[in-house]
Amino acid sequence: MLEKANRLSEIQTDKDIKSLSKAQFPGPHCPLFGAVMTASYVEDLRVLVIGTEECTYYGKDFAMMRREGKDNVYSAVLEQQDITFGCEEELRAIIRKIEAEDHPKALMVVTTCVVELIGEDVYSILHSMREEVSMKLLVVKTEHFKCGSHIEGIERSLEQLYLLMEAQSQKERKVNILGFKYEGIEETELYQLLTQAGVEVAMTIPTKVSIAALEKAPSSQLNIVVEPTALKLAQKMEESFDIPYINFCGDLNVEKVEANYRYLGDYFDFPVEAFIQAKKKQLDKALAEAKEKLAGKGFIYGNTPFDCFEFSYFLMTLGMEPLVIQCRELREQNRAAMAAIFEQKANPFVVRMANIAPLRRLYSQLKPAYYFGHESPMVLSEHGIIQVVTDKCAKKIGFEQIGEVVESILEEKGIMNLMGSAKLDQQAAIRDKIQRLTKMPGPMKKLLLNMKEIPEQMGDAILALKDDESIMSMMKMHKNGQSMGRM
Amino acid sequence: MKFYRDYPKPSDRMGCLWAVNGIQDACILEFGPAGTTHFSIEGLMQFGEDIQTKTFTTHMDETDVTFGNEERLVEGILEIDQVEKPKVLFVMGSSLTSIIGMDIESIVKSLEDQVNCQLIVLPNCDFRKDFRQGIQETLQILVKEIVVPTEIKRPRFNILGLGLHDFNHPSDLKEIQRLMQLHFGMVLGTTFTLNTSLEAIEKAGESQVNLVLGEEGLLAAEMLEKDFGQPFVYGKPYGVEQTDKWLKELAQVLGLDYQGDKEASEHQRIRMEEKMLMRQIKNLKNKKVYLHEGFGPLPALKHYLDYLGFQWAETADQAVLRFDNGVEARGHLNAIQVSHPSFNQKKAYPYTPMVGYRGAYYLCQEMYNRL
Numbered sequence: 069m070l071e072k073a074n075r076l077s078e079i080q081t082d083k084d085i086k087s088l089s090k091a092q093f094p095g096p097h098c099p100l101f102g103a104v105m106t107a108s109y110v111e112d113l114r115v116l117v118i119g120t121e122e123c124t125y126y127g128k129d130f131a132m133m134r135r136e137g138k139d140n141v142y143s144a145v146l147e148q149q150d151i152t153f154g155c156e157e158e159l160r161a162i163i164r165k166i167e168a169e170d171h172p173k174a175l176m177v178v179t180t181c182v183v184e185l186i187g188e189d190v191y192s193i194l195h196s197m198r199e200e201v202s203m204k205l206l207v208v209k210t211e212h213f214k215c216g217s218h219i220e221g222i223e224r225s226l227e228q229l230y231l232l233m234e235a236q237s238q239k240e241r242k243v244n245i246l247g248f249k250y251e252g253i254e255e256t257e258l259y260q261l262l263t264q265a266g267v268e269v270a271m272t273i274p275t276k277v278s279i280a281a282l283e284k285a286p287s288s289q290l291n292i293v294v295e296p297t298a299l300k301l302a303q304k305m306e307e308s309f310d311i312p313y314i315n316f317c318g319d320l321n322v323e324k325v326e327a328n329y330r331y332l333g334d335y336f337d338f339p340v341e342a343f344i345q346a347k348k349k350q351l352d353k354a355l356a357e358a359k360e361k362l363a364g365k366g367f368i369y370g371n372t373p374f375d376c377f378e379f380s381y382f383l384m385t386l387g388m389e390p391l392v393i394q395c396r397e398l399r400e401q402n403r404a405a406m407a408a409i410f411e412q413k414a415n416p417f418v419v420r421m422a423n424i425a426p427l428r429r430l431y432s433q434l435k436p437a438y439y440f441g442h443e444s445p446m447v448l449s450e451h452g453i454i455q456v457v458t459d460k461c462a463k464k465i466g467f468e469q470i471g472e473v474v475e476s477i478l479e480e481k482g483i484m485n486l487m488g489s490a491k492l493d494q495q496a497a498i499r500d501k502i503q504r505l506t507k508m509p510g511p512m513k514k515l516l517l518n519m520k521e522i523p524e525q526m527g528d529a530i531l532a533l534k535d536d537e538s539i540m541s542m543m544k545m546h547k548n549g550q551s552m553g554r555m
Numbered sequence: 556m557k558f559y560r561d562y563p564k565p566s567d568r569m570g571c572l573w574a575v576n577g578i579q580d581a582c583i584l585e586f587g588p589a590g591t592t593h594f595s596i597e598g599l600m601q602f603g604e605d606i607q608t609k610t611f612t613t614h615m616d617e618t619d620v621t622f623g624n625e626e627r628l629v630e631g632i633l634e635i636d637q638v639e640k641p642k643v644l645f646v647m648g649s650s651l652t653s654i655i656g657m658d659i660e661s662i663v664k665s666l667e668d669q670v671n672c673q674l675i676v677l678p679n680c681d682f683r684k685d686f687r688q689g690i691q692e693t694l695q696i697l698v699k700e701i702v703v704p705t706e707i708k709r710p711r712f713n714i715l716g717l718g719l720h721d722f723n724h725p726s727d728l729k730e731i732q733r734l735m736q737l738h739f740g741m742v743l744g745t746t747f748t749l750n751t752s753l754e755a756i757e758k759a760g761e762s763q764v765n766l767v768l769g770e771e772g773l774l775a776a777e778m779l780e781k782d783f784g785q786p787f788v789y790g791k792p793y794g795v796e797q798t799d800k801w802l803k804e805l806a807q808v809l810g811l812d813y814q815g816d817k818e819a820s821e822h823q824r825i826r827m828e829e830k831m832l833m834r835q836i837k838n839l840k841n842k843k844v845y846l847h848e849g850f851g852p853l854p855a856l857k858h859y860l861d862y863l864g865f866q867w868a869e870t871a872d873q874a875v876l877r878f879d880n881g882v883e884a885r886g887h888l889n890a891i892q893v894s895h896p897s898f899n900q901k902k903a904y905p906y907t908p909m910v911g912y913r914g915a916y917y918l919c920q921e922m923y924n925r926l
Binding site for chain 1: 614
């Protein structure tokens with residue numbers, strides 16, 4: 069199967085990245101998913117999805133789940149005549165209706181594959197309505213046949229948020245953090261350092277923002293971009309409101325983090341040297357431990373919150389060997405990390421992401437020690453592969469993010485770590501039970517006992533087994549993908 | 556263009572996929588952008604079933620769409636046949652292949668000699684039909700392409716028109732099975748389609764009768780009657796009276812002697828609960844009930860609520876009691892969930908039917924607790 073795949077040295081354009089099979093399972097998420105996800109962060113932003121019943125249904129459903137029943141999504145479903153003759157007049161009527169009946173401050177119009185295929189110029193229609201309606205109109209295209217995944221949907225939606233902003237007089241020692249999508253910015257080292265230095269973090273975009281708050285975003289002196297999908301928004305804010313930005317995206321590069329903190333120190337005139345040295349010292353210890361443990365270990369890159377090549381290169385600096393890198397889509401900013409990997413004499417296979425079924429057939433052939441990303445832990449355990457999931461590392465910024473990644477590897481935090489914590493006595497009972505199970509294979513026992521935390525659901529299933537009962541039925545359930553999570 | 560504030564009605568394509576996903580050993584290949592496949596796989600989890608069906612996508616890029624390139628479909632079919640070795644591969648287009656006019660039927664036909672599996676093309680997306688029509692057409696295809704002609708008849712029944720999308724299907728299926736075993740000594744042949752297999756559908760012709768619980772099963776039942784001489788009974792039995800009638804009609808169709816409920820004491824008890832509820836409703840100042848039809852009409856349930864003495868509210872706010880989807884039921888104490896969509900509530904317990912005698916028992920209790 070791998071004979072169809074290209075190695076890193078053969079990858080020049082995105083088309084050179086082949087899927088391991090023609091029939092993919094489950095395939096990547098589409099940009100609509102990314103757009104709806106991003107829009108749902110802004111509490112009073114209304115969204116109109118235009119497309120087939122299927123696309124609009126899934127868009128609505130996803131927003132409904134995300135907002136626990138209080139979503140802001142409307143649907144405009146194309147019918148046969150709209151596909152043949154276009155939908156301009158009806159779209160105008162729907163926008164007028166939303167304005168007249170609901171009076172939203174802003175509406176993000178999301179177009180899907182069919183709208184793009186029939187060539188309806190929604191951007192021009194909305195542009196011509198900007199004088200007619202008082203709500204602000206944003207447009208996001210999410211045609212999946214023109215791009216690789218949901219990432220472009222996130223990027224395009226974030227970029228459009230600049231249209232909600234209004235020119236403000238800039239206030240000194242005030243910054244925005246762009247691209248942080250989680251609760252708890254206050255707990256990050258970046259936030260704490262800035263606050264201690266008297267720099268106010270005015271806003272975290274897109275987390276917990278309203279349209280009114282976004283209007284005032286240009287009052288900050290600097291934008292700190294911590295996630296690549298927010299870079300275009302930062303560029304738009306620079307063009308439109310003259311706010312500079314610093315690229316603080318996590319690429320697991322200690323020197324870059326150090327340089328970024330020095331830049332902030334210079335920009336706002338506060339000392340950073342002691343902070344940097346203390347953090348580096350702490351990190352050096354963890355990195356040394358990781359190098360000792362991981363040298364020569366092969367890995368498959370599945371998916372993480374980081375860029376696939378930058379993450380893989382980071383693992384190589386710890387002495388690991390990349391066997392397969394799964395890539396969502398090739399982007400220009402990947403080139404530097406790709407070159408860095410190649411310079412280290414590594415030439416892994418680079419294949420298209422989100423196609424687990426054929427990859428599983430390669431585990432026994434490639435024999436990786438580690439798998440980084442979402443996959444059934446039971447399938448991996450059958451092949452003696454250690455799973456590491458780094459989703460939680462995206463909630464950290466700077467040195468602490470690198471430290472969190474290293475800790476996740478050293479503590480072998482698999483997909484189960486994303487789930488809730490169980491009580492210690494329950495954990496002890498599960499471990500005790502595992503040791504008493506006579507028909508559980510030895511390697512599996514070892515793997516489970518090595519887990520920092522055995523998830524509650526799996527624990528319940530294990531406790532329900534008789535000591536001489538086979539674990540195969542439980543494994544079957546997990547193999548069917550129930551633990552796979554989102555790709 | 557149709558405008559919705561609430562959920563849009565699921566499409567025919569979604570109905571086709573839901574119907575095939577009720578067959579555990581089925582294999583599906585979608586020819587279209589990957590995003591809808593990913594969404595549909597995750598969407599099925601909402602129905603609370605352990606789906607075993609394998610659904611693949613070819614994905615499509617701009618070049619495929621611009622030039623009508625069929626290569627991904629051809630290679631995908633050949634690969635699945637070789638690697639997965641399915642008995643049947645269901646092939647499905649997408650909105651894009653439909654608009655650009657790709658002739659999937661012809662492409663698939665040209666591959667028939669190159670594969671070991673049976674290839675079945677599911678209906679094309681036409682931007683007009685809803686999910687019920689998608690299910691309806693898929694069930695007819697299953698009857699036409701999978702069911703094997705037979706002279707054998709066994710004491711079995713098939714169920715049509717109860718699918719993954721029906722909110723209470725695990726419990727309703729169990730209650731129908733219980734009633735059929737208790738009153739007629741018959742066991743389930745196959746469902747069209749819930750947790751079934753290709754082999755069970757092949758043998759559908761051996762059953763003596765078909766029970767059509769939803770309108771989407773009606774045309775397939777007519778085909779089974781015409782082709783295999785299987786009679787059918789159409790209707791979903793809500794409440795004691797409707798269940799009595801339903802069983803009598805079944806007995807008549809089967810030519811069996813039906814002596815009434817064999818568990819008379821339970822029957823009596825449920826009848827009493829129903830009567831008590833009807834008295835309670837009669838004394839209510841506000842008798843208005845709201846039925847959110849969500850995925851589609853629920854005529855049999857509507858009929859039962861009429862029978863109990865409720866009046867109809869135009870909006871949910873006017874109602875003393877509401878029958879709703881999972882999203883609304885989650886936030887309202889006076890709501891009983893009868894349809895999807897749902898949040899991720901666990902629904903593994905299969906003993907809370909809404910149909911049949913025990914369904915009446917359960918529903919009366921739930922209504923009483925909310926009034």
